[in-house]
Amino acid sequence: MDVEAPERARSRPDASPREVRRPADDGGPVPLVLSPAMMVRLQRSAGNAVVGTLVTRLPAAVALQRAKLEDYVDNDPMHDASRMTDAAIEATDEYKAYLAMNPPVPLRPVLAEEAMQACRLLLRNLRQAPGPFTVGTAELEHFLDLARGRGAATTTAEATVGKQNWVAVTPGDVSTPGAADSDFLRWMLAGGNQPNVATGKLNCWEMVLFSAYRAGSVSEKTMRDLYTTARDAMTSSGDVMAFPRTLERSLASSAVQTYDPRKPDSARPLRGDLVIFDELAGHVALATGRMTGGRVEVISHWPPPDGSHKVKTTTIEDLLPEAGVRVAKFWGPPW
Amino acid sequence: MTEGFTAELVAVVPWDDEHTGVTSSFTDHPAHSWRVPEHTRRARSPVRLRLDRDGGFHLLGDDPSVLHLDGTGTPVGRTPVAGRILDYVCDPAGGVVLIEGADDEPRLRALAGDGSERWSVGGRFTKVLATGDRLYVHGDPGTLEVDPTTGAAGPILPVRGGEPFGGGGKLVSVTFDDASQRRGVAVFDPATGESTEFTGGADHYPWLVDPFGADGRARLFVWWDGRIARVPVTGEIDALGAVDGIAVRDRTVFTSHGAGEHVVVQGNGMQARLPVAGLRLVGVDADSRVYLLGGEGPGSAGELRVYAADGHLESSGPPPEDLAAIGSRMPVHTAWQVDHEGRVTIPVGTPGGVALVRLRSAGTPIGSPPGRTT
Numbered sequence: 287m288d289v290e291a292p293e294r295a296r297s298r299p300d301a302s303p304r305e306v307r308r309p310a311d312d313g314g315p316v317p318l319v320l321s322p323a324m325m326v327r328l329q330r331s332a333g334n335a336v337v338g339t340l341v342t343r344l345p346a347a348v349a350l351q352r353a354k355l356e357d358y359v360d361n362d363p364m365h366d367a368s369r370m371t372d373a374a375i376e377a378t379d380e381y382k383a384y385l386a387m388n389p390p391v392p393l394r395p396v397l398a399e400e401a402m403q404a405c406r407l408l409l410r411n412l413r414q415a416p417g418p419f420t421v422g423t424a425e426l427e428h429f430l431d432l433a434r435g436r437g438a439a440t441t442t443a444e445a446t447v448g449k450q451n452w453v454a455v456t457p458g459d460v461s462t463p464g465a466a467d468s469d470f471l472r473w474m475l476a477g478g479n480q481p482n483v484a485t486g487k488l489n490c491w492e493m494v495l496f497s498a499y500r501a502g503s504v505s506e507k508t509m510r511d512l513y514t515t516a517r518d519a520m521t522s523s524g525d526v527m528a529f530p531r532t533l534e535r536s537l538a539s540s541a542v543q544t545y546d547p548r549k550p551d552s553a554r555p556l557r558g559d560l561v562i563f564d565e566l567a568g569h570v571a572l573a574t575g576r577m578t579g580g581r582v583e584v585i586s587h588w589p590p591p592d593g594s595h596k597v598k599t600t601t602i603e604d605l606l607p608e609a610g611v612r613v614a615k616f617w618g619p620p621w
Numbered sequence: 622m623t624e625g626f627t628a629e630l631v632a633v634v635p636w637d638d639e640h641t642g643v644t645s646s647f648t649d650h651p652a653h654s655w656r657v658p659e660h661t662r663r664a665r666s667p668v669r670l671r672l673d674r675d676g677g678f679h680l681l682g683d684d685p686s687v688l689h690l691d692g693t694g695t696p697v698g699r700t701p702v703a704g705r706i707l708d709y710v711c712d713p714a715g716g717v718v719l720i721e722g723a724d725d726e727p728r729l730r731a732l733a734g735d736g737s738e739r740w741s742v743g744g745r746f747t748k749v750l751a752t753g754d755r756l757y758v759h760g761d762p763g764t765l766e767v768d769p770t771t772g773a774a775g776p777i778l779p780v781r782g783g784e785p786f787g788g789g790g791k792l793v794s795v796t797f798d799d800a801s802q803r804r805g806v807a808v809f810d811p812a813t814g815e816s817t818e819f820t821g822g823a824d825h826y827p828w829l830v831d832p833f834g835a836d837g838r839a840r841l842f843v844w845w846d847g848r849i850a851r852v853p854v855t856g857e858i859d860a861l862g863a864v865d866g867i868a869v870r871d872r873t874v875f876t877s878h879g880a881g882e883h884v885v886v887q888g889n890g891m892q893a894r895l896p897v898a899g900l901r902l903v904g905v906d907a908d909s910r911v912y913l914l915g916g917e918g919p920g921s922a923g924e925l926r927v928y929a930a931d932g933h934l935e936s937s938g939p940p941p942e943d944l945a946a947i948g949s950r951m952p953v954h955t956a957w958q959v960d961h962e963g964r965v966t967i968p969v970g971t972p973g974g975v976a977l978v979r980l981r982s983a984g985t986p987i988g989s990p991p992g993r994t995t
Binding site: 456577593 | 655656658796797799802803804823827830846953954955
């Protein structure tokens with residue numbers, strides 16, 4: 287078992303001095319300390335079950351060192367929000383603070399997976415922020431809202447697998463939306479009806495937007511404003527790529543990260559992230575936050591890789607060769 | 622000869638010949654969700670290919686039938702099929718087992734050569750495969766053996782990892798160890814029930830992203846940015862060669878692959894190193910001019926470069942609107958097939974039809990495949 291004495295733990299660069307429990311100076315027994323880094327190593331070598339058991343059955347002489355998410359703001363790629371183990375997240379003050387919000391009667395309780403997702407979003411924000419910021423109740427609630435909104439949008443998208451019909455959208459469709467194939471585009475720009483959830487015609491990013499809308503994560507007005515702004519950008523510039531590129535900028539609320547399936551320490555998208563193949567005009571999918579056989583799962587509305595024009599569950603790895611790119615970009619959406 | 626391979630033409634199956642050809646519709650290239658007409662070209666839809674245990678070829682285009690060819694590429698029959706086909710396998714007699722209607726209620730159907738149904742079973746299938754005389758189906762909840770005469774499914778097999786490939790009567794798959802974050806290869810032998818597995822290191826991690834087949838020695842074939850390697854369960858990475866573009870002229874196969882800041886074009890005893898990166902071969906004309914294409918994206922139709930036979934650049938610009946009329950289209954590696962001998966067959970769309978191009982790597986013949994009667 288990877289249990290170290292405090293002095294040794296203190297000498298490690300990834301163990302923050304302020305978190306190291308001081309040995310008792312009253313001549314009593316010196317407690318052993320399990321730092322977050324030790325817990326991560328233990329989790330990697332022994333697995334979640336062992337660490338979980340350890341956390342709940344620690345003897346009095348062994349102290350579990352608490353941590354803040356801020357302690358993982360460094361250049362270690364394995365401290366990326368997507369690569370931290372559940373055990374390491376669960377050991378943080380922020381995770382415990384989320385669970386301590388319960389019971390929030392009459393509000394909705396904070397589920398463990400919501401707390402986990404909120405912590406990962408918070409950690410990503412901390413790592414991407416230009417400088418440190420204080421994490422208080424308001425910040426915790428903000429990231430909990432984000433976790434819930436993105437989770438709901440993703441769950442809604444997952445429920446459309448096998449439904450809807452993919453169509454491409456063209457600059458001509460944007461200019462004369464009443465004649466567009468896309469039900470979503472006609473709804474946004476030509477006063478058409480909301481697409482049918484089961485049979486509607488949409489392109490890839492419209493499926494994502496429609497899922498977020500149906501989940502209550504984004505409003506119809508917000509989406510229409512996005513489309514109107516993008517259309518105006520295309521019209522005023524004369525550049526047909528201005529429409530998707532304006533949308534792309536509007537749909538990013540975190541820094542651009544890259545997933546490279548050939549790099550073991552690559553960052554991976556979190557549940558609800560937009561996954562971009564080259565650029566939004568190429569293809570967009572929605573990350574489920576799951577790995578399947580070592581591949582990053584997404585919900586995708588695009589014919590590849592199987593030719594079906596229905597919404598499907600697939601992986602980034604399956605889509606990359608079809609998109610003709612080696613890596614995928616990803617970021618959090620504005621909802 | 623391309624890098625590490627000998628490329629040979631098995632056959633060119635003509636488009637739209639109701640007796641000996643295969644039908645393919647035209648599609649947008651590239652096919653993005655934002656389709657800009659000025660950036661979009663006309664190309665042939667890919668045609669799917671399967672091999673049988675005796676070396677026959679079985680093509681599925683847009684028409685509702687599977688065209689059967691023997692090992693020499695001669696058409697020997699056609700089996701009508703229906704619906705959206707997610708996956709299929711064929712036997713040398715023209716029988717077809719396919720997964721149909723994957724969007725809602727997938728069904729595994731076995732058809733006789735004349736298209737009549739032998740049996741049908743429902744299930745959440747994603748892949749059907751055959752190795753030797755045995756038939757398997759993969760999906761939720763795992764990999765099962767299926768009785769080819771009745772469709773009766775056996776118990777879930779202890780196949781580790783992702784979708785398996787059949788090779789030498791065994792099932793080969795890529796594994797991913799969550800704790801160590803490593804990829805590896807697993808081989809399951811249904812005849813003995815034994816599994817063999819290795820967990821790869823840092824060198825294996827990038828190679829094991831894109832498997833596409835297995836040979837008669839149950840060696841996994843993998844693709845990485847145009848390069849092909851073979852990974853046996855003992856863990857060696859045998860880099861076989863590279864190919865990212867194929868063209869056919871007068872039954873001669875030409876290939877290309879990237880080499881740093883150059884594109885290497887080979888075929889008909891010649892090799893040209895052209896000073897451009899990121900383009901691939903799509904054509905060689907009667908005057909031996911070489912056509913390279915690349916750079917297609919949502920905001921660009923790409924660049925078509927034409928090099929004269931002596932290697933000087935003749936022209937450069939956007940490709941013509943009808944790309945299908947002048948260029949070949951090599952499908953992504955997931956459409957490639959590996960046979961018992963480790964030869965890779967690629968169904969390349971050409972202006973005249975589907976060219977079945979076989980890449981043979983250096984190495985010794987393996988011998989007769991299991992289940993084959995000679």
